[in-house]
Amino acid sequence: MSHDADQPVLALNVGSSSLKFGVFMVGTSGSRVLISGAEETVGEPQEALARIAHRIQAQGLPAPVAVGHRIVHGGPQYRRHTLIDAAVMQQLQAATAFAPLHVPPALALVSAAQARFPGIAQVACLDTAFHAGMPDVARALPIPRELRALGIERYGFHGLSCESILRQLGHDVPPRIVVAHLGHGASVTAVAHGASVDTSMGLTPSGGVIMSTRCGDIDPGVLAYMVREHRYDAAQLEALIDQRSGMLGISGLSGDLRELNAASASSSASAGDARLAITMFCTSVRKQIAAMAAVLGGVDLLVFTGGIGENDVAARTLICEGLEALGIHKEAVRVMPAQEDKQIALRTWQITQTPH
Structure with missing residues (x-):
């Protein structure tokens, strides 16, 4: 990517039922939004992306030179925003175990975006990245060392939101x-x-x-009780906890x-x-x-x-x-507003400016 003029970057933020998007012109002076909105994700992610691409073209806007994706959990392997390649995709697939509700639809969207916008940079913007430097006293969980060695620890989330707050506060x-x-x-x-x-x-x-x-x-004893007395399995526990x-x-x-x-x-x-x-x-x-x-x-x-x-x-x-x-x-x-999509665009631009 050129270092001179501002560049159009597409930010994608997939939720449980909708896909928020924005096209931002990003450069050294900051960013400004060209178009933003949301698409229903009922159906295939390719269909939602096709509608977004059509909206970009219909308004005569420039095609994006990079796509940034909000990825809720990068697992123990990825603690920083990163350019997506085949190896990164494989590790992010492994991180699905940590956030089974959030990561699969985001990775399906990455694959769809790679097909829709071939040959341009795709960047994983991790919600855990902001918390990567937390001290051990906050990051470690009070469980045996061998379990902590498996990456079972406090990761923290809403990192893109926190980053956007600090950016808005400026100096x-x-x-x-x-x-x-x-x-x-x-x-x-x-x-x-x-x-x-x-x-x-x-x-x-x-x-x-x-x-x-x-x-x-919640008292972890509640979950043990549900398993012991009511025969809950992992899927039932997850439904109880999350839904x-x-x-x-x-x-x-x-x-x-x-x-x-x-x-x-x-x-x-x-x-x-x-x-x-x-x-x-x-x-x-x-x-x-x-x-x-x-x-x-x-x-x-x-x-x-x-x-x-x-x-x-x-x-x-x-x-x-x-x-x-x-x-x-x-x-x-x-x-203050949580400008997650703008933050995704800024981080994506920064990653693509860095020599790899």
């Missing part, structure tokens, strides 16, 4: 930041002098705070905070359960923020981001209740 980065990324998945990260030093998610994106449908941290718990499990109604807010304000029989789900979620996040404040020795800035973090004022207010005791006052709280 105005205080030494002690807590980033609360709250969406369908939710995590809280402690950032000291621009580096991740602890985070709530662990080996997988299932740990940490209560989420929409994920339980977050049937969290705010959905508590309320018996929904994992969507907007629906729970509406139900809690109604006179329906489910109002009490909806209120309990909201309160438990907010309390869970507040506890993690307090824990990260202890790790950092205080908090200079608390950032809310993600769909809930950016848009739900009531949730932010409830989460912040009592944090004044830790020195976290209103002036130390900011709401």
Whole structure:
């Protein structure tokens, strides 16, 4: 790729039901978006990519010179954003065991993008990369050494979101930041002098705070009990942990905070359960923020981001209740967008500028 003019880069961010995309003109001066949107991923990823390619062409935009992919988990082999080749794809396939919900659709999209845009660079932008330098006290899990040697440790996620927050802060980065990324998945990260030093998610994106449908941290004895007394297998445990718990499990109604807010304000029989789900979620996040404040020795800035973090004022207010005791006052709280797609484009451009 040329080092002179800005280059068009396609950022792809696949979720459970939709594919977010953006074409950015990226160069040494930064980036600007040319087009962005979302496509349903029901069906083959090739079909969604074909629609994206058509939208790019229909607007007369330049064809991308590189494609960046959000990869949730790179496993123990890949801790940095990296150019994708056959060997990298093989290792990322192996990392599927760590995030079976997230990695397979992302890799299917990589293969589809290689076919749709042949001959151009494809880059894996890892959500775990931001946390790669966490100290041992945060990264190690309290399990036997031989299991830790298998790569079973705290990886942390929402790294692209955290990177985008630091980029947006620019030179105005205080030494002690807590980033609360709250969406369908939710995590809280402690950032000291621009580096991740602890985070709530662990080996997988299932740990940490209560989420929409994920339980977050739970007494491991509950899982042993379900296996022993109710004969749960691995698939049933995963469904329990990732799809049937969290705010959905508590309320018996929904994992969507907007629906729970509406139900809690109604006179329906489910109002009490909806209120309990909201309160438990907010309390869970507040506890993690307090824990990260202890790790950092205080908090200079608390950032809310993600769909809930950016848009739900009531949730932010409830989460912040009592944090004044830790020195976290209103002036130390900011709401910022999670610019993950822009971050993917920037990292992709940087990787392709580096000689390999």
